[in-house]
Amino acid sequence: MARFFKASHPIFLCFILLCCFHVSLINCSEFEVGGHDGWVVPKSKDNEDIYNQWASQNRFKVNDTVRFKYEKDSVLVVSEEEYERCKSSRPLFFSNNGDTVFKFDRPGTFFFISGVSGHCTRGQKLIIKVLNVEEPAAPSPQSADDTAQTPRAKSGVAEMSPPSFTTWTFFVVSLFGLVYA
Structure with missing residues (x-):
């Protein structure tokens, strides 16, 4: 399992980022x-x-x-x-x-x-x-x-406002910390 996660981490990271970005734009x-x-x-x-x-x-x-x-x-x-x-x-x-x-x-x-x-x-x-x-x-x-x-x-x-730059930075740094730990 750990081997699969490390091998696919760029794909996984892109998927998570795209999902978060998509949800943040829905506001109608x-x-x-x-x-x-x-x-x-x-x-x-x-x-x-x-x-x-x-x-x-x-x-x-x-x-x-x-x-x-x-x-x-x-x-x-x-x-x-x-x-x-x-x-x-x-x-x-x-x-x-x-x-x-x-x-x-x-x-x-x-x-x-x-x-x-x-x-x-x-x-x-x-x-x-x-x-x-x-x-x-x-x-x-x-x-x-x-x-x-x-x-x-x-x-x-869900009605959401777009996340701030600080929120995105924290999110990305956290993901990299999890992936490379």
Whole structure:
């Protein structure tokens, strides 16, 4: 066993480094619009703003995705004016396949509506504000509380910030110490 380990240590070391580097870069989430109900017309007038209430409780970043699950409907990304009118003849994005994933490729405001006549006016519309991805700054006590109150999406991917130079140096030195000991 020790002979195999010494013979393959460069391969093993490269594998470990690549795995650590890959995990450190994963920093995006997928949000499911409408939860278990999916992208549907709100059931009552009281729920007309249900999608915007949901969006305001989440924090969206560049490279995050939103998943729309629906039947016999569609999803359109439109301008603010078209969002207000609930009508678009030239949407920026259109899908009607029943399971649509939309990736945020830039920061800014995105406007979504249903393409089925009457659905948008009954509340099947959504505004999402996407933040720019920035290096995390040292949080002040108040901003740390604000961040704790803003839930992120449930995803199977751990959200991690990239490791610092000191962390990488310690990791590499430790590995070399184990390999050559």
